[in-house]
Every structure is written in C-alpha cells, then in structure tokens.
C-alpha cells in the first residue's frame with residue numbers, strides 16, 4: 602500500500618490517498634497509469650505528484666490514442682538517478698516510450714508539444730531513446746524555468762515536499778511531510794541556514810536550495826527521513 606500525496610492544483614489543497622501497486626494513480630483517466638508504473642524503480646513508501654501533472658498525462662495519453670509505456674517518473678531526491686534539481690523528484694515528470702519505435706516517440710513528442718499542457722518537453726536530440734515531459738511552472742530560484750521555485754512561509758505543493766524531505770533527512774524536523782510550509786518548516790530552514798553560513802531569512806531561495814540539494818541528492822535516506 603503506497604501513501605500518495607497529491608497537490609490539488611484546482612482547489613489548492615494537499616490530499617492523501619492510499620493505493621495498492623496495481624491500482625490507478627489518483628486523477629488518472631481509465632487506469633492508464635498504475636501506482637507501480639509511476640514509482641518505477643523507486644522504493645519509497647510515500648509518493649507525490651500534482652493533479653495538474655496527472656491531467657496533463659490524461660490529455661497526452663488520450664490524444665496519442667495508444668498505450669504509452671514508461672520507465673521513469675517518481676524518485677525521492679535522496680534516491681538520485683536524475684539531475685540535482687530534477688522535476689522527477691516533484692513527481693510531475695515522465696520519461697516515456699523506451700520500448701517504442703523512434704517514429705512512435707516522435708509522434709508522442711509532437712502530441713506532448715502541441716497540446717501545450719506540459720511546462721517542458723525535452724528536445725528529442727537530448728533524449729534519443731525516450732521522451733521527457735514535465736509539468737514545471739514559474740521561475741526557478743536560481744533563474745530560468747529549470748530548478749526549484751523560491752519557497753517561504755505559506756508556500757504549498759510538491760516543491761515544499763522536496764524541501765521538507767531534504768530538511769528531515771539532514772536532521773532538521775519539519776514535524777511531518779505535508780507539503781505545507783508552516784512554522785516548523787520555517788524554523789528548520791532558519792536552523793539549516795545558520796548551520797551552513799547562509800543568510801538567515803527563513804526563505805528557501807537559490808543559495809539554500811543549492812546547499813541543501815547538494816547535501817541530500819543521491820545520498821540515500823537517513824535515520825531521520827520521514828515518510
């Protein structure tokens with residue numbers, strides 16, 4: 602049984618679902634993405650995504666009209682396997698079509714690009730044997746549309762889940778993993794910033810994101826990691 606946290610981008614609320622591995626992911630059309638497919642090689646008991654990402658998937662899958670096999674979607678940041686600030690750690694990113702022909706992958710790429718429902722569709726020249734699309738949004742804390750957004754008290758969603766995951770894994774308790782940047786998360790950020798010589802403003806911007814993701818990325822869980 603997996604615990605699945607979903608940031609409902611329609612209502613602005615965090616939601617919790619419990620699903621078996623063979624059940625459909627929440628908000629997914631017609632069982633086209635099961636929990637075991639979404640987790641891929643991740644061993645995490647807790648998974649997360651957004652309703653917006655699931656609906657972007659639905660639109661892409663319906664428009665393509667045939668099954669879209671995929672190998673990689675969700676990973677915890679401490680599991681690694683992607684770049685340090687990958688959208689895969691947010692659970693809004695998919696690497697698909699590994700078992701299809703290159704012409705089928707080109708068609709998926711065209712469908713995903715033309716729909717305009719994804720924040721980013723990677724050029725096929727960068728991913729010759731798969732198609733990567735993700736539902737990122739906004740501006741990254743370090744500039745551009747890549748990387749993670751600046752977070753502060755009152756922020757909500759899957760970027761906050763990554764920050765809380767990093768803080769807890771490094772021993773800075775956020776009093777749970779809920780995707781809501783409240784008082785406990787703010788105190789944890791203050792303490793982390795103090796310990797690493799960063800400006801103590803309680804805001805997770807470029808410098809704090811860079812420091813914390815570098816410490817956690819690919820280094821495995823710790824005794825204080827929260828699920």
Ligand SMILES: [Zn+2]
Pocket residue numbers: 689694695696733734
């Ligand atoms: Zn990818």
